[in-house]
Amino acid sequence: MTPPPTLTLESVPGVLGRIVAERAADYLHADPEVGPPRPKARRFESALAQPGLVLIAEVKRASPSQGAIAPLDPAQAAQAYQAGGAAAISCLTEPRHFGGSPQALRDVVAGVTLPVLRKDFVIHPAMLREAADWGASAALLMVSVLHGATGEYLQLAHHLGLDALVEVHDERELDTALEAGARIIGVNNRDLTTLHTDLQVSPRLIRRAREQGFTGLLVAESGYRTPADIASIRELADAVLVGTSLAGSPDLGRAARELMTG
Numbered sequence: 001m002t003p004p005p006t007l008t009l010e011s012v013p014g015v016l017g018r019i020v021a022e023r024a025a026d027y028l029h030a031d032p033e034v035g036p037p038r039p040k041a042r043r044f045e046s047a048l049a050q051p052g053l054v055l056i057a058e059v060k061r062a063s064p065s066q067g068a069i070a071p072l073d074p075a076q077a078a079q080a081y082q083a084g085g086a087a088a089i090s091c092l093t094e095p096r097h098f099g100g101s102p103q104a105l106r107d108v109v110a111g112v113t114l115p116v117l118r119k120d121f122v123i124h125p126a127m128l129r130e131a132a133d134w135g136a137s138a139a140l141l142m143v144s145v146l147h148g149a150t151g152e153y154l155q156l157a158h159h160l161g162l163d164a165l166v167e168v169h170d171e172r173e174l175d176t177a178l179e180a181g182a183r184i185i186g187v188n189n190r191d192l193t194t195l196h197t198d199l200q201v202s203p204r205l206i207r208r209a210r211e212q213g214f215t216g217l218l219v220a221e222s223g224y225r226t227p228a229d230i231a232s233i234r235e236l237a238d239a240v241l242v243g244t245s246l247a248g249s250p251d252l253g254r255a256a257r258e259l260m261t262g
């Protein structure tokens with residue numbers, strides 16, 4: 001597969017811009033070759049397609065908005081989430097701001113039977129090859145970072161047998177995700193350039209995606225803390241992605257179950 005063109009990352013603003021610049025430096029000399037096609041398992045997609053609103057629980061030790069959240073053991077945290085009824089696990093691999101690591105992802109994959117999402121700021125094909133090599137079922141692709149290259153990265157993910165969670169935060173990004181042919185779209189309530197969170201963003205963009213005829217899966221992301229928050233998207237989204245409010249609680253499995261069942 002021909003590697004996608006070099007991204008123009010200067011256009012990414014704020015906190016997000018800083019993180020993305022660091023990741024671009026990390027992968028500056030990485031090999032863009034992704035190798036032959038790998039079989040599609042579609043495990044992440046199938047997990048999200050189960051009836052009702054399902055939970056993607058995130059292993060998140062820190063974040064730019066919260067600082068340190070909890071010194072979680074990634075595999076133990078993921079096992080607790082699985083016992084608490086989560087349908088999939090999201091695991092951060094970004095090391096400087098989110099306390100993630102490649103080892104965390106490998107440990108989570110080894111520790112649970114659920115499909116695992118690599119949560120990182122994908123700016124280079126090597127990051128998708130790594131995700132597949134480490135056993136992830138899916139990778140996050142952010143339209144705010146990839147812009148016009150979103151479609152090529154989506155094809156690259158599919159080539160590697162990965163599902164892609166294509167993340168958007170406004171109408172323009174949603175249009176890009178739809179044009180790119182995304183099968184799973186995540187709406188982030190948090191603006192990663194300012195870190196401001198608004199729970200109205202997911203309902204608004206999820207409705208719009210459906211109005212435009214999108215038949216794929218929709219994920220509401222970020223800022224969900226209470227069963228009442230979850231109620232606001234229960235009839236709209238296929239899945240909800242929750243990190244901070246679960247990761248910071250004393251009993252992760254119980255927190256997962258109580259959040260989803262009220």
Ligand SMILES: O=P(O)(O)OC[C@@H](O)[C@@H](O)c1c[nH]c2ccccc12
Binds near residue numbers: 224
């Ligand atoms: O911790 P929260 O508010 O529950 O959010 C989880 C998840 O949505 C968030 O971690 C996230 C969504 N998109 C991202 C992109 C990069 C890093 C992190 C994220």
